[in-house]
Amino acid sequence: MRIWLIGADQAGTVALQQLRKNPDIQVVVSDAVSRPKAVEQRVLAQLDFVESVTPLNINQIARRIRPDLILLDGGAIQRAFARLSEGFAFAESIQNEIAAASDIPCIIL
Amino acid sequence: MIQYPLQVTRQTVFDLRRFFIVLGLTALVLLLPFPDNLAEEGQRAIALFVFTGAILALEPAPLPISALLVPVAQVALGIDNVSGAFSAFAQPSLFLVLSSLFLAEALRKHGLTRRLAIYAMIASGGQLPRLLFNVMLMTTLLSMWVLNTATTAVLIPVALTIAQYVPQPEQARRTVATLVLGIAYAASLGGMATVVGSGENAIAAGYLNSLRPFTFMDWSIYAIPLVLLLMPLSWWLLIKLMKMPDLKIDIMPVLREFVRLGPFTDTQVRILLVLALCVILWVFGGYLEGLLNLPQTLLSSAIVSIVAVAFLSISEVVDWNDLKGVNWGVFLVIGAGFTLGDTLQKTGAATWFAEMLAPSLSGLPYGVVLFAVVAVGFALTQFMNNVALGAILSPLLISIAGASGIDAVRLVMPVMLAVGVAFMLPSASARMTLVSVSGAVSRAEMSRIGFLVGLPSVLLIAAVFLLLSVFGLV
Numbered sequence: 182m183r184i185w186l187i188g189a190d191q192a193g194t195v196a197l198q199q200l201r202k203n204p205d206i207q208v209v210v211s212d213a214v215s216r217p218k219a220v221e222q223r224v225l226a227q228l229d230f231v232e233s234v235t236p237l238n239i240n241q242i243a244r245r246i247r248p249d250l251i252l253l254d255g256g257a258i259q260r261a262f263a264r265l266s267e268g269f270a271f272a273e274s275i276q277n278e279i280a281a282a283s284d285i286p287c288i289i290l
Numbered sequence: 291m292i293q294y295p296l297q298v299t300r301q302t303v304f305d306l307r308r309f310f311i312v313l314g315l316t317a318l319v320l321l322l323p324f325p326d327n328l329a330e331e332g333q334r335a336i337a338l339f340v341f342t343g344a345i346l347a348l349e350p351a352p353l354p355i356s357a358l359l360v361p362v363a364q365v366a367l368g369i370d371n372v373s374g375a376f377s378a379f380a381q382p383s384l385f386l387v388l389s390s391l392f393l394a395e396a397l398r399k400h401g402l403t404r405r406l407a408i409y410a411m412i413a414s415g416g417q418l419p420r421l422l423f424n425v426m427l428m429t430t431l432l433s434m435w436v437l438n439t440a441t442t443a444v445l446i447p448v449a450l451t452i453a454q455y456v457p458q459p460e461q462a463r464r465t466v467a468t469l470v471l472g473i474a475y476a477a478s479l480g481g482m483a484t485v486v487g488s489g490e491n492a493i494a495a496g497y498l499n500s501l502r503p504f505t506f507m508d509w510s511i512y513a514i515p516l517v518l519l520l521m522p523l524s525w526w527l528l529i530k531l532m533k534m535p536d537l538k539i540d541i542m543p544v545l546r547e548f549v550r551l552g553p554f555t556d557t558q559v560r561i562l563l564v565l566a567l568c569v570i571l572w573v574f575g576g577y578l579e580g581l582l583n584l585p586q587t588l589l590s591s592a593i594v595s596i597v598a599v600a601f602l603s604i605s606e607v608v609d610w611n612d613l614k615g616v617n618w619g620v621f622l623v624i625g626a627g628f629t630l631g632d633t634l635q636k637t638g639a640a641t642w643f644a645e646m647l648a649p650s651l652s653g654l655p656y657g658v659v660l661f662a663v664v665a666v667g668f669a670l671t672q673f674m675n676n677v678a679l680g681a682i683l684s685p686l687l688i689s690i691a692g693a694s695g696i697d698a699v700r701l702v703m704p705v706m707l708a709v710g711v712a713f714m715l716p717s718a719s720a721r722m723t724l725v726s727v728s729g730a731v732s733r734a735e736m737s738r739i740g741f742l743v744g745l746p747s748v749l750l751i752a753a754v755f756l757l758l759s760v761f762g763l764v
Contacts, residue, residue, distance in 0.1 A: 233729075235450055236447060236450040236451040236454060237450045237451075237453055237454050237462075237466065240454070262727065264303075264352070265720070265723060265724065265727065266353075266439055266617045266619060266620075266720035266723065267439045267440055267442070267443040267617050267720060267724070268443075270395075270398050270440055270443035270444060271443040271444075271446070271447070271724055271727075273398075274398075274404070274443060274444045274445075274446070274447040274448070275447045275450075277404070277447070278447040278448060278450060278451045281451060281547060282450075282451045282454055
């Protein structure tokens, strides 16, 4: 099984640690920043790629990666917009739209 | 398909250099020689005015924290004690804004904003200009009753999803840019329509109410018709300027999403009922009070708002945890605005300012003063948060109105409406900041389109008020 993990913040890092328990699961990890929490905490040496995922490009990137499942770390997006007025609502809406736009099953962590 | 990086925001939390500029400007005012007809206390109030203007414009700290420093400065300058400094935070208008925050959160949390956007898309049949109109209309109508930034925050990502269904990349880019700008403009326009729609309206209404009874409807009776003119104007200008493709997109994915959402839930119906009831009581509360012989102000907009907040909270539609990401800052900025106005009045600084302006303003035709202050409001709002600007301009405008012998409503309302036309820069409003971080519109495009849509809008606002004054309707 191939899983694409979008965002390697708190929840993404925990998910990554759990998914590694099963060697049959292949995880592709991306984030909008090059050194997210999973890299900082050395759970992951480096990301597979650095890219901002939006409702607009989710399917295009997914066609390249060919995952069976997408896991979306909401914390990573919320962190990015935390200092904006209504940043929380904006981040949550971005996550919901990414999940809604995705042709592949997408779960928000 | 094209990609838009969602820019990760990086911002210094505290800028010491800017803070020193604020303190320097304040100290400069204190060191200037006293004008003969201004008491020492009045001069300190002018210093507080400069401090407030500088700290809200330069934002050395996040805006809400900067706003909280205004009453602190009031005490530090010896103008008032702590009770007096914070008493302005108990203005009824602030509680209207509280309900607006709650309602916006309830709509967002329970997916009503998104659901209504999906209805708007389906009703357009996928025809892009009509889809833009429907989404803008829906955004305008919602933003009338709930704080407009919250609506924008939910709907900009929906615009990104819509653009996914436009096959050709350049057309998709134009579509997403037009939709994102349309949503932000419509939210700003909707926010103008009522006292609860935007923070600067609440501030202005609070000031006007201190001069004479000024109700919820006193604002909306002028603002709603104007908004109903401005919204189609913005839509038409946007389509022309952005050269939005006249395409019909496939709405099957939207229909699938519509089916997936299912019928309205009980909670969603309850929220809509509360919103409808609030709107009815905000509009007809005063009339019902008289009709039912109820205690005075029992059905005032602030009381209605508090009851709505209490109901939403006890019925567990929204709890305090849900409000952690809400734009609380606006509450504090409005409070800071009232603190400033209170100080200028109490110390006589406002009278001194009006007397100073009187020789140059008295006798000037209303139209000249109107177009001048509207132009100033429109220019400043592009560089400054519009709630903060409303806080600074409102007491100033009331002084100008006094000095020029013009009724305060005739100046305060058009300028506050012009302040809402903050379309050009990310710094103009929280909505334009969201447009900017969506990456859908370049800075140059935002400024160009913002100017070309904003200028006719403010000219229309000024022209309508001039016309109303000619016919003695304002």
